[in-house]
Amino acid sequence: MAERKNYITKHGYxxxxxxxxxxxxxxxxxxxADVSWAASNxxxxxxxxxxxxxxxxxQIDARAKFLFxxxxxxxxxxxxxxxxxDKIFFGAWITLLNESDDSEHHFRIVGQDEIDTEKGFISWVSPIAKALLGKNLDDEVKVETPGGLVNFRIIDVSYHE
Known part of the structure; x- marks a missing residue:
């Protein structure tokens, strides 16, 4: 199996x-300490x-091993x-305009360990991020969604924490 890089922001790290x-x-x-006390009973x-x-x-040991x-x-x-x-790379904040209903969507492309849909953090390996990486401000992007193909226009790109 090919090894995949674990790209991550400073904050995520x-x-x-x-x-x-x-x-x-x-x-x-x-x-x-709790286990020792319980064992003494x-x-x-x-x-x-x-x-x-x-x-x-x-559970703690398994999670710690994973984190290590x-x-x-x-x-x-x-x-x-x-x-x-104005070009989309890892860590970019992007605002997209859905050209079919004029709705705006705000995302940040982050590492797989940083995904948080409530904050708009999407993984760099997600389909939408893959479609956006390397694109420029004002480019049009077609993204395959569960509801079908959607056309977006990139209306903002920024880099900040």
Whole structure:
């Protein structure tokens, strides 16, 4: 399987590091203490606190392992360093005009670990991002959506956090 780069913004990278730091330094030690206390209460086979605590430790360890890997593979991109401010690259904020109903849509192209649809953050590997990357301000773009082919015009491109 081809290895895919883990492009990420500085903010996204810091968020991954902060989550890992919390898991390793705060959450895991607390759960370990809870499990130790529960284990000291005797029979572990029917000890809900012990069983739940061990399960939670496995979840924390699995998430920490995942985060270690994502951080290790990360390629941090600083969108503000883009020289062509009217061209769409990773980290761009884009406003599109749907030419069929005149609705505007605002997106930011970010890494896969940063996706947040409520904030308008879309992955650089998503179909709409793939259609937009490399395009310029005022270009028209056709995007295949679940509702069919939609024509958009790029009405704004900017680079800021």
């Amino acid at each position: 810091q968020s991954l590091k902060d989550e890992l730091d919390f898991l390793v330094k705060v959450d895991r030690p607390k759960v370990v 005797g029979d572990r086979s029917e000890n809900g606190d012990y069983i739940y605590g061990k399960k939670r430790l496995r 890997g994502r951080i290790d593979e990360a390629v941090v991109i600083d969108p503000s360093s883009q020289e062509q401010q």
